[in-house]
Amino acid sequence: MTDFRLHSVLRPLTSVAMDGPGTLPRWSASALSTYERCGERYRRRYVERERGPGSVPMAVGTAVHRAAALDNGARLALDQRAKLGELVDVAVAAYDEALDRDRVEAPAPERGEGRDGAAAGARGWGAHVSPSLPRPLACEERIEADLAGVRLVGVLDYVTPGPAGDVVGDLKTGRAPAAGAAARSAQLTLYGILWRAKTGRWPAAVALDHLRPPSAKRRAATWQHERQASPRGPGDYAAVVARIGQVQAAVAAGVFLPAGEHEFTCAPRWCEFWPTCRYVAPARRALSAREE
Ligand code: SF4
Numbered sequence: 605m606t607d608f609r610l611h612s613v614l615r616p617l618t619s620v621a622m623d624g625p626g627t628l629p630r631w632s633a634s635a636l637s638t639y640e641r642c643g644e645r646y647r648r649r650y651v652e653r654e655r656g657p658g659s660v661p662m663a664v665g666t667a668v669h670r671a672a673a674l675d676n677g678a679r680l681a682l683d684q685r686a687k688l689g690e691l692v693d694v695a696v697a698a699y700d701e702a703l704d705r706d707r708v709e710a711p712a713p714e715r716g717e718g719r720d721g722a723a724a725g726a727r728g729w730g731a732h733v734s735p736s737l738p739r740p741l742a743c744e745e746r747i748e749a750d751l752a753g754v755r756l757v758g759v760l761d762y763v764t765p766g767p768a769g770d771v772v773g774d775l776k777t778g779r780a781p782a783a784g785a786a787a788r789s790a791q792l793t794l795y796g797i798l799w800r801a802k803t804g805r806w807p808a809a810v811a812l813d814h815l816r817p818p819s820a821k822r823r824a825a826t827w828q829h830e831r832q833a834s835p836r837g838p839g840d841y842a843a844v845v846a847r848i849g850q851v852q853a854a855v856a857a858g859v860f861l862p863a864g865e866h867e868f869t870c871a872p873r874w875c876e877f878w879p880t881c882r883y884v885a886p887a888r889r890a891l892s893a894r895e896e
Contacts, residue, residue: 629855630748630755631848633791639851641869643860648877656876658706660718663699664823665777668725668815670698672775675734676743676762683739688730695726721823725777728815728827736829737773738764749801754848758798769808771833772799781814786832793844796836809833
């Protein structure tokens with residue numbers, strides 16, 4: 605795609621009302637998806653800067669990502685894979701660190717099971733995912749881009765060479781992948797724009813590497829790997845940019861709609877602000893407590 609086409613993709617954002625330079629939010633994929641699921645949750649996280657406690661599954665995910673980053677870094681710098689023992693050690697240390705840092709409240713058996721899961725996930729990366737990928741071109745690459753009235757940011761897990769060009773990859777841990785997850789991922793589309801901003805090259809494809817235990821109750825068992833790849837084109841980039849433009853305009857106008865009452869993520873299991881959210885009626889909170 606030429607520069608002219610890149611500008612065509614980004615042009616819609618120039619019409620978004622702004623307060624002036626330096627006042628725009630920086631849009632990451634998680635900020636965008638948080639707003640789209642619940643404007644109030646976005647407001648508390650990204651405007652008020654409130655942080656709720658983490659969870660054991662989140663700490664496991666952090667740990668496995670840390671192991672993958674170690675391995676990708678070794679391959680990038682030295683063309684050598686990290687040893688399985690090193691990956692496990694790094695993952696377990698990262699898991700314990702995340703439990704403390706994110707104030708995770710969980711009983712000791714669950715914490716221990718999570719630690720075993722972090723080790724199993726790190727082994728899964730080393731045994732299944734890493735050997736399936738070519739030597740990366742980049743890993744843990746933080747890229748910021750200020751483009752036509754919107755500020756984007758993202759940390760790309762890894763980018764690898766493919767037969768038709770660069771492939772932007774992202775690691776997902778924990779749950780079975782939904783069909784078409786890579787094709788629908790706005791996160792990967794955003795990463796494609798960032799990669800283009802940094803290198804001048806559009807990726808040939810984007811991909812999700814799903815790594816997970818056989819079930820949520822067997823985190824310590826051998827983890828399974830499944831890759832989903834998907835192409836991206838100008839229409840995909842234009843669509844995500846248009847969505848960011850509208851969300852940015854809503855934030856600039858102070859519009860933070862709460863999630864609908866039937867939205868599954870508006871629940872104590874999924875939202876850290878549930879206990880204190882002014883949009884949750886007492887009767888609904890009581891009902892949820894009885895169902896737990
Ligand atoms: S409890 Fe529901 S409405 Fe409140 S912030 Fe969370 S998701 Fe949004």
